[in-house]
Amino acid sequence: MLVIQLIRPIVRAIDWIPLAVTGTLAVVMASVIEAGSTLSVGTAFTLLRMMGVMLGASAGFAVIDEMTASTDATPVPRRLRQWLRCGFGGLTAGLLWGMACAIAATRLPQGGQLRVAGMSVEAAVCIAIGLLTASIAGRVHQGKAAALAGMGSLLVIVSVSLVLRGPYWPWLYSDEENWEIVHYGWLAMLPPVLVALNWASRDLR
Amino acid sequence: MIFRSLFLFEVHRLLRSPILWGAAALCLGLRLMATWPWLPDMSVDPTSTSGAMLLLAVAMMTTTNLATSRDTRHGIPEMFKALPSRAAERTKAATLAALVVGSGIALPVMLCYLLARLAMGPVAGVFDPFEALGGVLAVPFAAALGAMLGRWTPWLVAVPVTAFLIGAFTWLNSQQSGYGSWFLPVVLFHGPDWPQRPSVLHVVYLLAAIALFAALALLRHGARPVRLIAVLTAAAVTVPAGAAATAAAPGEEINRRFETTLQGNPAAMLGDMDPKIRQRYFGPDAQRCEKHDAITYCAFHDYATWISSWVSAVNPVAQALPPAERDRLPVVRQLTDSWFNANGDEEQSIRTFMMWGRAGAEDDYRAVLASQIIRSVLGLRPPRTGCDVRGQSRALVALWLLGQGIAPAAPEDREIQIASSAFMPEQSQLGMIRYGAAELGYARKLLAMPDARQRIWAHWDTLLKPETTVEQALSLLGLRPEFTAEPVKGQPCS
Numbered sequence: 001m002l003v004i005q006l007i008r009p010i011v012r013a014i015d016w017i018p019l020a021v022t023g024t025l026a027v028v029m030a031s032v033i034e035a036g037s038t039l040s041v042g043t044a045f046t047l048l049r050m051m052g053v054m055l056g057a058s059a060g061f062a063v064i065d066e067m068t069a070s071t072d073a074t075p076v077p078r079r080l081r082q083w084l085r086c087g088f089g090g091l092t093a094g095l096l097w098g099m100a101c102a103i104a105a106t107r108l109p110q111g112g113q114l115r116v117a118g119m120s121v122e123a124a125v126c127i128a129i130g131l132l133t134a135s136i137a138g139r140v141h142q143g144k145a146a147a148l149a150g151m152g153s154l155l156v157i158v159s160v161s162l163v164l165r166g167p168y169w170p171w172l173y174s175d176e177e178n179w180e181i182v183h184y185g186w187l188a189m190l191p192p193v194l195v196a197l198n199w200a201s202r203d204l205r
Numbered sequence: 206m207i208f209r210s211l212f213l214f215e216v217h218r219l220l221r222s223p224i225l226w227g228a229a230a231l232c233l234g235l236r237l238m239a240t241w242p243w244l245p246d247m248s249v250d251p252t253s254t255s256g257a258m259l260l261l262a263v264a265m266m267t268t269t270n271l272a273t274s275r276d277t278r279h280g281i282p283e284m285f286k287a288l289p290s291r292a293a294e295r296t297k298a299a300t301l302a303a304l305v306v307g308s309g310i311a312l313p314v315m316l317c318y319l320l321a322r323l324a325m326g327p328v329a330g331v332f333d334p335f336e337a338l339g340g341v342l343a344v345p346f347a348a349a350l351g352a353m354l355g356r357w358t359p360w361l362v363a364v365p366v367t368a369f370l371i372g373a374f375t376w377l378n379s380q381q382s383g384y385g386s387w388f389l390p391v392v393l394f395h396g397p398d399w400p401q402r403p404s405v406l407h408v409v410y411l412l413a414a415i416a417l418f419a420a421l422a423l424l425r426h427g428a429r430p431v432r433l434i435a436v437l438t439a440a441a442v443t444v445p446a447g448a449a450a451t452a453a454a455p456g457e458e459i460n461r462r463f464e465t466t467l468q469g470n471p472a473a474m475l476g477d478m479d480p481k482i483r484q485r486y487f488g489p490d491a492q493r494c495e496k497h498d499a500i501t502y503c504a505f506h507d508y509a510t511w512i513s514s515w516v517s518a519v520n521p522v523a524q525a526l527p528p529a530e531r532d533r534l535p536v537v538r539q540l541t542d543s544w545f546n547a548n549g550d551e552e553q554s555i556r557t558f559m560m561w562g563r564a565g566a567e568d569d570y571r572a573v574l575a576s577q578i579i580r581s582v583l584g585l586r587p588p589r590t591g592c593d594v595r596g597q598s599r600a601l602v603a604l605w606l607l608g609q610g611i612a613p614a615a616p617e618d619r620e621i622q623i624a625s626s627a628f629m630p631e632q633s634q635l636g637m638i639r640y641g642a643a644e645l646g647y648a649r650k651l652l653a654m655p656d657a658r659q660r661i662w663a664h665w666d667t668l669l670k671p672e673t674t675v676e677q678a679l680s681l682l683g684l685r686p687e688f689t690a691e692p693v694k695g696q697p698c699s
Binding site: 017018021022025029033043046047050051053054057058061142143144145147148150151152155156159160163164 | 224227231235238239260263264267271278279360361362364365366368369370372373376377384
């Protein structure tokens with residue numbers, strides 16, 4: 001009941017501009033890159049991965065509550081409010097990524113296929129990491145600038161993991177043999193990130 | 206006076222920023238890690254390091270954006286109204302400080318990287334200082350862009366969006382797609398054997414773009430004549446410089462080498478090539494040849510420093526051959542990185558590449574060279590799918606020869622990177638040839654035997670016959686049977 005009552009005010013409180021801007025950009029990019037011809041599988045692959053990172057970074061803006069310090073005394077626990085913000089931000093980002101992915105999938109050449117299941121797990125982990133690091137930064141730093149921590153952490157994680165090439169490289173191409181096992185690894189990342197998100201959403205004091 | 210203290214304040218603040226120092230360390234560390242297993246090639250090293258600089262550039266853009274937009278957050282504008290300085294001055298100070306600090310951090314990162322690479326073994330390629338400078342200037346470019354975004358867009362999300370756009374376009378552009386072209390701060394990829402890059406024009410473009418973004422940031426505080434003139438002048442340099450660089454740089458024609466009509470047709474490929482490239486890599490003076498112990502090594506002029514590495518891989522094998530065989534060895538010749546399909550098959554040569562390993566990775570390349578010599582001497586010509594040499598006495602000789610330079614290992618399917626975008630498949634260190642544990646075991650025994658060379662030379666012709674079995678070879682070589690022979694898998698080597 002409490003959750004239902006919270007939905008409206010929290011939806012209004014979230015800064016939707018970052019997700020609107022990045023979501024539009026993702027959808028537009030998926031539609032216009034290589035316009036006039038089919039979208040090659042390799043290009044679609046890398047673009048969608050980049051979009052996952054960008055949407056993860058912008059989802060972080062949804063968890064920043066600029067009034068968090070002054071709403072300490074409300075009867076609603078901070079954890080619940082933050083989870084609602086994470087839910088709205090994360091799901092919207094995921095939905096926008098899904099839209100971009102669907103557009104890219106329709107533009108592939110004959111016989112070309114994206115491994116959507118694995119790629120969406122990658123995007124989900126990126127979004128969750130964006131939410132988590134913005135939440136942590138939001139605890140120590142007041143104001144919207146804390147949301148940029150999402151971008152920072154994602155860039156560090158992505159750049160380091162890109163360089164560490166090996167048989168279990170997280171950014172495998174779809175035809176590589178360890179795809180399945182690596183994506184179970186990606187999936188296994190999700191619960192600890194969500195647990196950490198739960199911890200970062202607790203009351204400030 | 207106010208400007209000076211504002212500027213110094215911003216400089217100090219930026220210098221204390223953990224984001225910048227962290228990004229600089231990450232940029233340098235990741236770059237060194239990525240190139241650790243390769244010998245330095247100055248034709249490509251500064252260019253690809255510019256790509257890593259994007260990480261520092263994003264950090265710089267973020268911090269500059271936060272610095273210039275600081276006075277718009279937390280209701281500060283009202284408080285600042287009572288102060289003697291105006292917003293324009295704050296923009297000016299923050300932007301200038303970011304430009305100075307950004308260049309000041311990027312320059313040592315680039316220098317440290319290049320100096321570290323210089324110490325990593327014989328250096329090949331031509332160093333273009335403007336290329337390195339372009340990589341450094343990408344950071345103040347991002348700083349000025351961050352300042353401009355801070356003043357013109359009310360949303361912080363402009364920073365991740367710009368970072369994404371620059372990253373995505375830089376990546377797309379690395380395939381000569383034309384997205385952004387030379388208007389991007391860095392142009393990520395360039396083959397070591399591609400036509401010259403317009404590096405000087407790109408530096409001019411970057412400098413003008415920095416001025417343009419900084420002037421645009423100031424323009425937010427009102428269209429004064431000086432600011433307008435600055436914007437127009439900077440734009441008048443930026444746009445033509447970027448356009449000229451794009452026009453001068455190698456573009457989509459580079460990708461024509463992948464076209465099916467040119468594949469498998471060296472003459473057509475050569476005809477289609479940029480005349481300068483043809484002259485440089487296929488002309489009569491394209492290579493410098495040196496003779497070391499009766500073997501000729503031919504390298505492109507900028508790669509002659511690597512000849513000693515090739516000699517160290519080939520010589521141990523050559524010295525283990527009977528003298529008559531040694532004199533018949535083919536030339537060791539370097540191939541280009543992108544145009545190797547233009548080399549015909551008319552000349553049988555040992556092929557080496559525009560890449561060579563170091564820090565443990567050199568063994569792969571030593572094996573690639575040694576195995577070509579071994580295959581040529583032993584008359585092993587494996588088909589595309591590979592062949593099995595189990596049970597043949599040649600396997601012992603081949604592995605013993607290989608063992609002169611590197612420790613022979615069990616067969617393993619692998620791909621060795623031989624060019625920026627080409628990999629060579631192999632089934633073992635001998636190439637597309639498989640062998641068993643027995644052959645490897647006997648070869649190791651031979652390598653430990655002091656008189657192995659005399660015994661092998663004495664029975665050289667018999668051992669090399671495809672019909673001679675391992676069992677027959679054991680008695681000739683004075684080895685006792687101790688490993689169980691495995692059945693041949695797939696096509697036997699003929």
